[in-house]
Amino acid sequence: MIEVSTPDERCVAVSGPFPAGFEFLTAAGRLALATFQPVSLLAMNVENLPPQIQASSGDIGFASSLDGCPASGLIPSPDGLLVVDDTLAVMTATTCESLVFLNPQTGALRNVAVTTPAGFGALDFPELPAPGATENRVAASTQACVSPPVAIDSLGNALPAPFCAGATPSFFTGFTAGVAVAGGHLFVAMSTLVTSGATPNFYPGAILVYDFDPSVDPPTLTPNATTRAVFTSGFNPTHVTSFTAGSGREFILVTVSGSVGLKDDDPGTPEIEAGGLALTDAAIDVIDAVSLLRVATIPLGMAGLSFDRLAIDPTQRVAMTGSAVARNVLAIDLSPLDALTGTENPALVLDGSGGNPDARIFHAGDPFVIPALAGGAPAGSCAGFSVGVAFNQAGDKAFATDFCDGTLAILAVDLSGAPAVPVPNDSARFRLSSLQSVTAPVGADSLGLARALGSVRVRPGTPGVDYSGPDVFFSVGFPEGLLCGIRVDSP
């Protein structure tokens, strides 16, 4: 028996370190949280503090019955989590390269009818049912043979043979990351990390597209027969977020993080520095959920975007995300997307060039900088990692978590009136309201303390009206995985 407890009244311990993600259900005060030791889904009640674990899927197995899971001892690692509705959640699993379907209220595995289009070749999705066949499965492989339009990896080299599609430069997708649903499709971000290390290498980023109907029982999933993948403008797509523009068109916003490596050692100092370093450009790509075209790109420079999903304010005007290489928040203006028709090809570059609108609010060259905590993580080794951002229900606050310092930054956001496009990034619109230390900073001085702050989410509903408990929740990664809640907004 392994006993795990926490005396922190804000928090509850979950299985293993670094929880993979958590999302709210529509049912009041309920959320689902993915863990990986064992790989399980915890159904949680967050009505009061500390959060309560109501049910656990137990180990969901990752046996060979799950698509794509190797028989070897590789460690399956849950990555993204999407709650489609209160009866269906999709968890992505790196290494297994799978989508796993579960009931988020019970953690039980759910069957999905998975079909491979008849016209596909046997190697197109080698772990899915044979072309033309349908099988009920609790997981679906994300290993797909894709042929990028530009067959160059993130180090600038041509993709090496052998290829999976004859002589055409091609590769099997891997490193399954975020997942989202829009326009009757399920989109999966595939980072396809090839080599890790200080200078990692990624194959071209791909967003797999499946036709998906969760309204039937069992839900149906089929790789899109005409567009199995949409390629991203840059490397390392880490998340996808659904968005409906003012025009009513549904889009998928892709977090293209860019290749993120480690800083070289500074020979002038005895320490070995290991801070994050952006190696290629980041962007937010816009995919039309119906035409399945990448219709726009919002370049953000060497921002090293964080790997969490985008936070979109309740007015649907602004999307924000963090940075894996700095204590920065990046933001885009979503209003230019209202004008997109879904047929833009080539994709528009929404940076103000070529007569296109500029959708960038905060980007690598002009980020919103969250101040470092005095006595926080050593800048040489952990210079800042804004893991996630979330808006409050009123849209006047954004919360950003910093892995390094363990701080929760509260940004005051004012989108009132009719801001220009892009929303001006001045202090009248965006300013730091407060900086709260919610876990210990990462570093030698924090041994024995909870640290490694993770994602942040805000409970749906109006605090003090719809519920009386905590409104802001965050995960903690190390040494125990924790889910914690605090109350920030009052009626």
Next chain:
Amino acid sequence: MLDPGTFLRCCIRFGGVLAIAWSPSGASADPDPDPPIVRTDPARASAVRPAALPEDPSAFTTIIDPEDFAGEAQTVEALLSQSVGVQVRRFGGPGQRSEISIRGSTPAQVVIQLDGVRLNSAQSGAVDLSTLPLSMIERIEVSRGGGSVQAGSDAVGGVVNLITRRPGERRTRLFGGAASFGTWRGGASHSQRVGDAEFSIAYDGFKTEGDWEFRRPVRRLNGVTDSFVPDHAERINNESETHALLAHAGHPLGDWGHVSFEDYLSYTSRGQPGFDLSSGPLAGQREHAHERLARNLAILKFEGTDPDVSGVDATWRTYHRYERGHFADPVRRLPLDPASAIDTLTRNETYGSQLTLDRSFTRLGEHAARLALDWRLDELRRNGLKASDRVNRSRRSIGVMLQDDWALFGGRVRVLPGLRFDDTEDFRREWLPRIGLIVSPWPWLQIKGNAEESYRAPNLDELFFPDKEFIRGNPSLVAERADNFDAGFEVALEKLGVFRNLRLEAAAFRQEIDNSIVFVLINTSTLRAENTGPASVDGFELSGSFDLLGWLGVSGNHTHQDATLDRTGTPLPGRARNESSLRLVLGPPSGVVKLVGQAQRTSEIPVSDTGLTRVSDRTVYDASISVELTRIGCLRPYLPGRSLLLSVGGKNLSDRSVRDAQFFPQPGRTLFFELAAEL
């Protein structure tokens, strides 16, 4: 010739072992004009006993005599774990890595010596106890508390000295045995004199399949359980084998000395299943990871004395230690990245020399003074972690130690001041003082206390682990320093009422460790060795033993320790707060049969630095029975040699799920059989 009828009748007679062996005076065992060397001694409670080392008499020390554990399928790590103040952390079953902690120390804070020469490598610091064959060991000395004045760097928690069997009279030993999970152990040794010279050679071989079933951990999260499916798995890729060879040769040098040479060679090859931290039928274990370790230690020793002129006894050792480690896991962590497979090679060598000069004299009491000089050169020849990118590293260390054992009032009071100067290359010079005190108001009582400074220079991995993601060394580290204090008493009575050999020891200790070195998370992807500030360990140790009526021996001990990080008050991971052992040995004075029962209780072990994740407590029971066949009169004519010991037994009889570390299961119930002969 063996008459089958006689033999059968004898076996039937002996089938009720107790009926024969437990006759009050051992009357059924025929008197033997040439008594065999009885390996199953009568009940001896003091097999693990407090003692004083001549070179460090005020230290709280335990002596373990492996001979007293014959027929119990013991190992070095198992015997050490039964010693008060010592905890052993096992990373699997037999043949898999195990490490020692003394008084809450890290493994690298304990110096392990073989015949006075340290086995700790400068690269990683810690010694894998599982690679040390017990059959070659004559005595184990465990000194608890700081020992840096005696042993130099690293002896923050204590010092373990493994004394190998010396060559001597003609003697040949053979042994072999089998145990559950395809486990075999066997060996042979021979010792004899040729003229004035003495020789011995010994071999020990061990092999196990290690394919035992284990229970997956169940996590209780604030009262809610979360478990793996399936809840059992098989330990795969867990085969292990070790072969060890020990050769001694010695020759007297007239009246004034003795010269000897010994060489200890061992080779270990074993699978490395690693953590069981993941889901699926393999539980995340590595299928193909494999490790090969080779070690050679050669020691040339000269002992001389000049009693007439200077009165100085001198001991000089010079030695060479070589270690080669190869670890490979061909499975790629990233399928397309050949570099994500692992293939590392390390080679360590140490050249060293020690000179010890002892002289006794009288001036304001009796003095036994010692001057010791140490010189050592450690070299890390090459490390091929993913690439041959680690430059060769070497480190030179010298130490000078001066100590006195000053006896006053006829030896009732002894004062032991000591001072050591250590100079470890690239680190500041250390002056390490100590003071020890022994008060013996009566012969049966000793009151002891020590105050000592100790230190540990960072090992080469902590300093220079290759700058390659995930784990990094830190060349900015400073040495750990510790202040060690202990006090207690020992009672030794030959007889008290019905009790015999009554021994009792109690000690309280405190260790204050500064700049404690730990690998800590420094960013999203990197663990780096860091000086993490002060930590302290407070505790007490109780141990005792007695014999009763010559038939029953009882020994037990209890260790309590609070090892905490001072800044947060959180427990240091990997150390149980309480550990208790109880051992009962039952058998007649004739030694023809020995029944042993043992229990060890370990409290829950914190396994994370916050102390919030804990491996649950457990009690493990072992039992064995040994029969000395040559002591059975009717068998004696048919049995060759001086001793033939047959043993069967079991470990972890209640089949508890045991873990010392969170993701390393240990085997459940294990049965064994052994046969040992002495010719």
